[in-house]
Amino acid sequence: MSSIKNVLYFQSGLGVLANMFVLIFYIFTITGHRPKPVDLISFQLTFIHIILVITGGDIWLTDMFELLNIENDFKCKATFYINRVMRGLSICITCLLSVVQAVTISPSTSLLAKFKHKLKKYFIYTFFYFWSFNLSFSSNQIFSVGAYKNVSETNQMKVTNYCSHFPMNSIIRGLILTVTTLRDVFLVGIMLTTSTYMVIFLFRHQRQCKHLHSIRHLRASPEKRATQTILLLVVFFVVMYWVDFFISSTSVLLWMYDPVILTVQKFVMNTYPTITPLVQISSDDRIINVLKNLWPKCHQAF
Template sequence: MLFKNGYFFQAGIGILANAFLLIFHIFTIHQVHRPRPIDIVTCHLASVHIVMLLTALLILSEDMFKLLNFPNELICKLLFYVNRVTRNLSISNTCLLSITQVITISPRSFCLSRFKQKLTHYIAIAFFCFWSLNLSSNSHMIIYTVAHPNRTNLLNVIKYCSLSTMNSIIMALFLSLSLFQNIFFVGIMLLSSMYMVIFLCSHHKKSEYLHSMRISPRISPAQRATCTVLVLVSFFVIMYCVDLIISSFSAVLQKYDPIVLDIQRLMGNIYAVVSPLVLISSDKRIIGILQKLMEMIIVLSS
């Protein structure tokens, strides 16, 4: 019960933060003639996290199944499938966010700089590819998710939904494909992070030079955005490694221990909760709006 309450509290904060971030960027994209590519990716990432957290909440909401008076297999399949797809989309979109920032800050001499002019067009293509890839690669969840908790050859995940045990060869195939896909995206994140670190170091040297010349250096928006993306990518990689260790342990044993599963749920959703808070706190536009709202509230209350 303690884990469950913490999980609902965590998901509630994540949904509210992502919803606020999504609404802000929708208005921003609507008002600006040429929206920033990073705003488009952030908007999509926030919407993916909202769906992921909502499906995770519905999976744990036993009251929904009780109202139906029977375990609905279609609901189990749909919730598990959508949740898995959005989790993988979170990985691919975070990777796209890092690549977008690298292209944005790259000089003309860099090989990826030629994508700057049509970056929004390439982002739309990337969205289509990510959705197609994840919808197809996670289709096995529709087959192996069942709602018959009384059978003995199942891996119980929640009270009303379970996973059928797979053939060892099929399970190894799906695990290998999923692991390869995730390692590919994480590898690109690490490479892009290395480039962003080099970019920040070079700007730091320039700032030291300006300071020695008694010129007050200022942190540019590009530097601030790069730092934010770098923090998000680093945090995601750490959370992904922890989640991967727990998931691999459960998959190898083919046993879902309730406590281990609760810890995995909490750890698996931390990124979806923390990422919008980091993006909100690092965006001067949002901070300015929040400050104005606070001033209005103080004036009205007084």
């Protein structure tokens, strides 16, 4: 079990470091230039993923709370609430990123073109709505989780060494699960729709370019590379999110958490926020150029 915990520590450490690097890059990009909507969305998604990795499986917060000598009940409620909020925001902001990129690359003759000039005006309000909705919707975690009590009569479901889910009315639990599922299905449906649109657009654009230029002169534009990156992230997100959702939903419905399954869920839950910055770093020419400029300086310093 200790080896598995070391893997989780390595995964979360890599995720935090990679996201911190990307976050610093976007801070300088946003403050130094006129930011694009995609950059602002990616900046917020990166920040969300840092908090998500830190609270995922309470690997980091457990140690921090123990150093601060904070009560177990507060540890549990804070960890689960923040993590649920960040998970909800992750799917919302990823969906927004997919929609904005689809609108950005759409030709002037398409139906989406009329929304281009409205992007910067309305997506700030979308951020506010997403944060407000998820902060309020996840508030049930404050009441449904708490410090583990070694009393069998309470019918608790222990999920960590100090934290457990408390029994909840089956109707309320089913209602929360239904609303969460509907939200996720709706957002994933939008992501798949916009992703299909972008794939069709890229295919048609590639075919047109082959008629105009020889293949050896073809070079992917920044817009095309950004679209391919977002498509990759969306597909990866959909797979990882639904695996995590299936595991957590099954556990809640059966009211049973197996330590092995819980460990697998922690790993799956942190996979997307860990992979996302690595994909961004490897596919964004601006970040690659920054790394190329930093490498000679770091080499000289050592």
